[in-house]
Amino acid sequence: MNAQPLRIGIAGLNGRVGRLLAQEVVAGGGVLAGGTTRDGAPVAGIDCPVYSDISQLAHHCDVVIDFTHVSTVVAHGAALAASGTAWVLGTTGLSAAEQQAVDAAAGRVAVVQAANFSPGVTLVTRLARQMGAALPGSDYDAEILEMHHRQKVDAPSGTALAMGRAVAEGRGIKLEDHIESGRDGHTGPRADGAIGFAALRGGQIVGEHSVIFTSTHEQISLTHRSFDRRVYATGAVRAAHWLRTRRPALYDMEDVLGLKSVAE
Incomplete structure (x- = not known):
């Protein structure tokens, strides 16, 4: 029996990368399970449920892709860990405390964190x-x-x-x-x-x-x-699918591309 399509949510659905992610989720064979915006308002041209709270989104997803703001990292990590939802994180500029929140989440769910998904x-x-x-x-x-x-x-x-x-x-x-x-x-x-x-x-x-x-x-x-931000969206969706069978841990794009199995 074929596995069910991966349910992917997008934090920051109305951002420039968020809109590209919505397209790439569908193109990659996943289900666009929903997204978040600050006010929970729908995004023109994107047909999926929209929430204002990451916890609401997490309960409808297998994995959430997150390219939002550093100020959301601690809350997002806690919410996704609590719901058992995997996390693809592209937010940069984290403080030591914010990175600790990511590390803590990775103790409970699979996380791919990268500064760049190309x-x-x-x-x-x-x-x-x-x-x-x-x-x-x-x-x-x-x-x-x-x-x-x-x-x-x-x-x-x-x-x-x-x-x-x-x-x-x-x-x-x-x-x-x-x-x-x-x-x-x-x-x-x-x-x-x-x-x-x-x-x-x-x-x-x-x-x-x-x-x-x-x-x-x-x-x-x-x-x-x-040349195009789409390369980041394509890479993040690839990471989301790769996470499907991974145990809780902190991973990066070298893991996704299989580079760490190559001898140095």
Whole structure:
């Protein structure tokens, strides 16, 4: 007997990514079980139940995809854990306390958490970790350059920080102890072993990220460009289906893509 279609809910149904997620859920063979908006009002062009409360949505879903705001993370984690609903989380910029709430939820339900659900970004981030391990900070300066649309309110982007964190993990250090961001004025020479960030904003760029390693004798660059936000929606729906048979734990897109079974 065939398994029942996966019931997927979308937190923030009326957002730019939320609307794309609604389309991709149906295209991927899932059931769009509902969504949330701040006031519970229906979303034009999307035919599904709409709720103002995440707990109401959770009881009708096998998994909820969540690209909302950092201020909702603690409440969403508690609600989904209480209902036994799996969670695909793309919200970035979490504090330590908010991350603890995600970790706590992952003790009760399966969670995929990622700064970016693009398969290409996932691979670039993995390579950044491997390059960080192979190219020591004493010889190779690591810089991360990102550019986004003019409406983006945070910098560096969550994806850029994830790439920087991957470089730091490869080098066996903490990003927070080596980050250089927002250089301006007379800053003095670059610190040895620093991981630098530069953020550009303009137009309607969906997302561009480059990880650059430079030594005295050579330079290596990894670049990823997103042309359409749909790539994030497609990846998140893929993660939702992957979660169907997983036990409670915290996963990421490397798990979804099967990369962690590949020997380093």
